[in-house]
Amino acid sequence: MYFVGVDIGGTGIQAGIVNENGEILFRKECKTNSLDGFENVMNDIEYLVRGLLKENNLDMRDIKSIGFGVPGFINKQGMATAVNLGWEDVNFIESLKNRFNEVDVYAENDATVAALAEAKSGSMKGKNCAVMYTLGTGVGGGIIINGKAFSGAHGMGSELGHVIIGENYFDCNCGNNGCLETFCSATAIIKYAQRLIKEGRASIILDMVNGNLEDINAKIVFDAYRENDEVAVETINRFKLYLSKAIANIVNTLDPDIISLGGGVSRASDIILSGLKELVREQLVFKNNEFADIVCANLGADAGIIGAAFLS
Amino acid sequence: MYFVGVDIGGTGIQAGIVNENGEILFRKECKTNSLDGFENVMNDIEYLVRGLLKENNLDMRDIKSIGFGVPGFINKQGMATAVNLGWEDVNFIESLKNRFNEVDVYAENDATVAALAEAKSGSMKGKNCAVMYTLGTGVGGGIIINGKAFSGAHGMGSELGHVIIGENYFDCNCGNNGCLETFCSATAIIKYAQRLIKEGRASIILDMVNGNLEDINAKIVFDAYRENDEVAVETINRFKLYLSKAIANIVNTLDPDIISLGGGVSRASDIILSGLKELVREQLVFKNNEFADIVCANLGADAGIIGAAFLS
Numbered sequence: 004m005y006f007v008g009v010d011i012g013g014t015g016i017q018a019g020i021v022n023e024n025g026e027i028l029f030r031k032e033c034k035t036n037s038l039d040g041f042e043n044v045m046n047d048i049e050y051l052v053r054g055l056l057k058e059n060n061l062d063m064r065d066i067k068s069i070g071f072g073v074p075g076f077i078n079k080q081g082m083a084t085a086v087n088l089g090w091e092d093v094n095f096i097e098s099l100k101n102r103f104n105e106v107d108v109y110a111e112n113d114a115t116v117a118a119l120a121e122a123k124s125g126s127m128k129g130k131n132c133a134v135m136y137t138l139g140t141g142v143g144g145g146i147i148i149n150g151k152a153f154s155g156a157h158g159m160g161s162e163l164g165h166v167i168i169g170e171n172y173f174d175c176n177c178g179n180n181g182c183l184e185t186f187c188s189a190t191a192i193i194k195y196a197q198r199l200i201k202e203g204r205a206s207i208i209l210d211m212v213n214g215n216l217e218d219i220n221a222k223i224v225f226d227a228y229r230e231n232d233e234v235a236v237e238t239i240n241r242f243k244l245y246l247s248k249a250i251a252n253i254v255n256t257l258d259p260d261i262i263s264l265g266g267g268v269s270r271a272s273d274i275i276l277s278g279l280k281e282l283v284r285e286q287l288v289f290k291n292n293e294f295a296d297i298v299c300a301n302l303g304a305d306a307g308i309i310g311a312a313f314l315s
Numbered sequence: 316m317y318f319v320g321v322d323i324g325g326t327g328i329q330a331g332i333v334n335e336n337g338e339i340l341f342r343k344e345c346k347t348n349s350l351d352g353f354e355n356v357m358n359d360i361e362y363l364v365r366g367l368l369k370e371n372n373l374d375m376r377d378i379k380s381i382g383f384g385v386p387g388f389i390n391k392q393g394m395a396t397a398v399n400l401g402w403e404d405v406n407f408i409e410s411l412k413n414r415f416n417e418v419d420v421y422a423e424n425d426a427t428v429a430a431l432a433e434a435k436s437g438s439m440k441g442k443n444c445a446v447m448y449t450l451g452t453g454v455g456g457g458i459i460i461n462g463k464a465f466s467g468a469h470g471m472g473s474e475l476g477h478v479i480i481g482e483n484y485f486d487c488n489c490g491n492n493g494c495l496e497t498f499c500s501a502t503a504i505i506k507y508a509q510r511l512i513k514e515g516r517a518s519i520i521l522d523m524v525n526g527n528l529e530d531i532n533a534k535i536v537f538d539a540y541r542e543n544d545e546v547a548v549e550t551i552n553r554f555k556l557y558l559s560k561a562i563a564n565i566v567n568t569l570d571p572d573i574i575s576l577g578g579g580v581s582r583a584s585d586i587i588l589s590g591l592k593e594l595v596r597e598q599l600v601f602k603n604n605e606f607a608d609i610v611c612a613n614l615g616a617d618a619g620i621i622g623a624a625f626l627s
Contacts, residue, residue: 076600076601078605131468132467132468144568146568146569148460153569154570155570155571156443156444156570156571156572158570158604159566159570159599159600159601159606160569161570162567163567163568165567165599165600166564166567166568167480167481167563167598168480169479169481169493170481177600178597179563179598181481181560251491252479252564253568254467254472255472255474255475255477255478256473256478256565256568257458257568257569258468258471258472258473259467260468286479286491287477288388288471288474288489289388289471289474292388292390292469292471293390294469294471295468
């Protein structure tokens with residue numbers, strides 16, 4: 004028996020046939036033509052999934068379920084809101100059920116889906132209670148409880164990028180101040196390094212971008228950190244301090260078995276993980292007790308297909 | 316079939332026989348002679364429970380399980396740490412099993428126990444995913460997931476008084492800065508009112524305590540709030556703002572069905588609940604979606620016995 008996982012992104016849609024071990028056996032993709040409207044994107048998704056099966060001589064009877072990862076929010080009534088797709092309260096689950104009435108369909112936020120993938124066959128494999136932070140342009144979160152994706156009573160849970168952990172010098176896109184996303188995203192790293200340089204601090208980063216502050220990206224800041232650049236060190240240490248506060252909060256709340264860090268920023272895993280667990284420990288109530296391992300995600304972009312396939 | 320619940324406090328130990336509806340049928344109590352050491356307190360507990368049964372013509376065959384609420388932390392190995400009792404990593408569960416080998420025994424932190432009571436037969440009755448804050452001298456937390464007390468993979472979860480939600484002008488007893496407990500406890504209310512008055516702000520509170528700032532308690536500040544005293548209004552509004560941040564964080568994390576506020580501070584429930592849900596909503600990512608009801612606990616001190624009885 005196989006599972007189908009579909010990862011709906013802002014620019015492309017990836018579908019895959021996944022076996023029980025979490026291996027992607029076959030893949031197919033298409034563009035996300037979000038400007039054509041919701042129904043046309045749904046048509047493309049149906050065409051993509053049916054095409055994937057046909058190409059590989061499979062039919063719906065070989066498939067246990069189809070799962071979907073969405074870059075947005077799906078409430079318990081199955082309505083989806085995804086800004087990047089132009090979806091606002093669209094009837095996503097009903098549309099899926101009408102199109103794929105032969106099998107069970109499931110859908111979750113893409114960060115939750117990535118967490119499920121890592122818990123089923125990646126960096127958090129076999130762990131029952133697991134939390135993943137996706138550290139990219141923004142910050143996403145996924146929570147696994149009793150081995151299943153957890154999104155709360157109304158589908159709003161695991162929005163870990165928007166937990167408030169301090170006070171910041173700029174507001175979050177969501178309208179609040181102090182969201183994790185404003186301290187621990189690639190965007191936050193770039194902004195803070197720019198800010199220090201604009202204040203007149205000397206940094207090799209300025210040479211690395213030929214004086215164009217707008218060209219700073221997170222990788223450049225991590226590269227400068229490796230050269231002991233003061234601005235980079237201050238920027239990354241601040242990032243790690245606030246990440247440690249967020250992780251301490253999740254330990255004080257959910258006390259998971261394991262915590263995994265994914266997303267583009269986590270590519271500098273050696274820098275991020277170094278000393279991080281000790282920073283977290285200092286901020287716990289029970290400092291001497293065993294607590295969650297902190298690791299980096301290892302499935303990369305495949306997590307979107309694999310996690311969606313494992314939704315149930 | 317009955318359940319026994321035992322609420323171990325710093326000054327007294329309350330035991331009760333509870334039926335399946337969460338009603339306390341019989342009670343018995345004793346002092347907590349913590350200075351006599353762990354084994355003597357355990358002797359007293361055994362004597363108390365066996366006496367309670369005997370007085371009411373019951374024996375262990377009538378009892379499904381005995382549950383214990385502890386003012387501290389119990390790890391997954393059953394070791395308990397409770398500062399107020401002088402317990403540090405004592406072998407609590409093993410001692411209970413040796414003393415009550417005829418029935419199943421369970422134990423949890425007292426704030427978690429209170430949350431379970433409210434979810435089983437109090438203000439959160441029938442809700443599967445529920446969170447309770449105990450707002451007293453300190454702040455405790457309890458999390459219910461799938462109808463059961465949730466304390467995480469190592470027993471450290473639901474320490475909601477120590478999640479970091481901002482920056483405060485004094486550090487928490489746990490050594491960190493910005494813990495919820497430093498914003499939203501009775502202690503926090505008293506300290507902040509004292510601070511404003513020491514800064515020279517006029518307030519009727521000063522008359523209410525005959526000029527003795529050390530005599531301020533939370534009730535006095537709430538009473539002054541009802542008189543529109545500026546210092547009291549500023550103090551309570553600050554308390555509610557930070558409480559709303561903590562609640563928004565728990566909605567963005569767990570998105571429970573319901574949130575209940577207990578502890579001494581919650582006696583001013585009319586003041587605390589007024590406008591609180593709107594304050595929380597402003598700080599959510601999905602501002603238009605339905606989210607948890609916020610209520611005040613209604614079992615009072617009985618929650619300790621009832622929740623302990625329902626542990627499983």
